[in-house]
Amino acid sequence: MSQEEADLEARLEEQDTFEPPESFVEQANVADPGIYDEFEENWPECWDQAAEFLDWEESYDEILDESTAPTYRWFTNGKLNASYNCLDRHVEDGAKNRAAIKWEGELGETRTYTYSDLLNEVNEFASALRDLGVEEDDVVTMYMPMVPELPIAMLACARIGAPHSVVFAGFSADALATRMNDADSEYLITTDGYYRRGDALDHLSKTNEGLDDVEHETTTVVVDRLGTELEHSLADGQHDYDELVDAHAGETVEPVTRDAEDMLFLMYTSGTTGKPKGVKHTTGGYLSYAAWTSHAVLDLKPEDTYWCSADIGWITGHSYILYGPLALGTTTVMYEGTPDYPEKDRFWEIIEKNRVDVFYTAPTAIRAFMKWGEEYPERHDLSSLRLLGTVGEPINPRAWKWYYEHIGGSDCPIVDTWWQTETGGHMITTLPGICEMKPGSAGPGLPGLDVQIVDGAGEEIDAGQAGYLTVQKPWPGMLRTLYRNDDRFVSEYWKEYSDPEADEWVYFPEDGAKIDEDGYITVLGRVDDVINVSGHRLGTMEIESAVVGVEGIAEAAVVGGDHDVKGEAVYVYAIPEDGREGQEASLEEAAIEGVIDSIGPIAKPEEVIFTPELPKTRSGKIMRRLLEDIASGNELGNTSTLRNPEVVDDIADQVGGN
Ligand code: 6R9
Secondary structure (H helix, E strand, C coil): CCHHHHHHHHHHHHCCCECCCHHHHHHCCCCCCCHHHHHHHCCCHHHHHHHCCCCCCECCCEEEECCCCCCCEEEECCEECHHHHHHHHHHHHHHCCCEEEEEECCCCCEEEEEHHHHHHHHHHHHHHHHHCCCCCCCCEEEECCCCCHHHHHHHHHHHHCCCEEECCCCCCHHHHHHHHHHHCCCEEEEECEEEECCEEEECHHHHHHHHHCCCCCCEEEEECCCHHHCCCCCCCCEEEHHHHHHHCCCCCCCCCCEECCCEEEEEEECCCCCCCEEEEEECHHHHHHHHHHHHHCCCCCCCCEEEECCCCCCHHHHHHHHHHHHHCCCEEEEECCCCCCCCCCHHHHHHHHHCCCEEEECHHHHHHHHHHCCHHHHCCCCCCCCEEEEECCCCCHHHHHHHHHHHCCCCCCEEEEECCHHHCCCCECCCCCCCCECCCCCECECCCCCEEEECCCCCECCCCCCEEEEECCCCCCCCCEECCCHHHHHHHHCCCCCEHHHCECCECCCEEEEECCCCCEEEEEECCCEEEECCEEEEHHHHHHHHHCCCCEEEEEEEEEEECCCEEEEEEEEEECCCCCCCHHHHHHHHHHHHHHHCCHHHCCCEEEECCCCCEECCCCECHHHHHHHHHCCCCCCCCCECCCHHHHHHHHHCCCC
């Protein structure tokens, strides 16, 4: 490191606020600080501004209908089609030759789809889906890696009014079956396989294993990603994607008119109890909100090339690879593979090659880049970048500053965006052309949102104190319900702080947070039994039930422990059944396998710790906090209130030498 660089680094370390660069502010989509007051004074009419990013076939009667709260209805009786808004209208407006998707395959192959190419592909596949029998409101499941056929299939569904339910390809066969059964989804789009670090992975066998547990007949479409590398024979009811599309070459399908409140998609996410929740998003509110936040927070412009490195299998990919950017007519980059293949500079190579203007990634990736060292970004010209973003978990100031300096060249604002599957889009973040940035703090709530930090009784608390994050007014991108489970929708999100008798509804996202004097919010993490591994939400109960499903394990407790790169990692504490003592090695293997089979490799335990007993309170509750502290190597507090304090030392001795 040169003296100059060392000086800069020392300066950065001290600095705790950063102003957006003048050059950014001058061109920012939103630069007038008056927007905060304007939205507040003019609520909910302010949300017209989001709806105006879309073309409506029929205009709405009312911005917000609160009569069925907490199931709010937005843009009532408005009519539109999401695929029309992401494709046709841009082609009609003269952008037909602009790239819509630039796809980078892991092995180095690329594909570019202009808006007109993408529209054609979507039309053909929409026609094929209809031919297979898909009707409006049928849920179509996609179990696909990052191949262009995934967004094509999603937009084809949107075109014919069939909600999609995308299941992350890294999830297990069990996870696929659970979601298809819950949604009664009779159609599945999948692939034969995909590449990971150059190896061909078989995905169809995993798909078929999942289908064995689906309780109804399904029609499956299989995309051939691997060519001859993996030969598969398709079973009855399984169709080859290319053959289908060839048979419908050149066909077009009129975009189906959807009501603003009609479901656009379902997305399953982990919650406190074992069963994943089907979060329902709508056509009008969700799409307006994805478009508006892409404009205001990500500062996207039609001429931008933008890259979000998430997987489309998560909400971030839905809102900010696909729907938001395409609604605005931007070029969105989609990368199939991992950041370190073939080398650790793959991301920077993609940015340089595509002249990416705006880049959006996760803290876990940034921490890995830091570990690998700045020589990798230094090999590339990253001067095309104008704005950086992060999402998924809190970003520590050190990682923030590294990102700012080594990727942004100390010249790009960073938006640290707090939001959730349920919120549909960004909620807490700075507006990059207006706000100063404070590393480690996401920022204020967006204009039009009423975010408050409260104590256990729901009273707003003082700056600096830790409390619970709440959102006290509805917003267009919010979930409408949990699929076929309105009761759980109310009990999961609206129970803690609402007053149903007074018809006052407060959304509780189950995160802890604190706020400073300037209204900047630092999100402290989940307060429920959900852990955040590499920015992915995993329910500890789901993992526990996988572990206790293993023969020879009597009881288990799963917690998150601190991890350098992943943020949190999965720690399993397990009690062997009587007579199985001494077989810990094979039980550990079986427990790990059980978790991978039931959820997927992302949930793989970091350690399985065997113990004859779990630490319990006198009332018999497992002391999870204590187990978390042990896993994280933290100082252990007073354990004398336990029923069995003696087990603590015994367990702690086993964990990473703490
Ligand atoms: C978009 C997404 C949501 C949970 C959320 C919170 C955590 C997300 C964050 C963040 C701190 C940020 N989270 N962004 N925590 N700072 N910028 O990640 O959705 O997968 O549903 O996870 O992730 O705990 O409640 P999802």
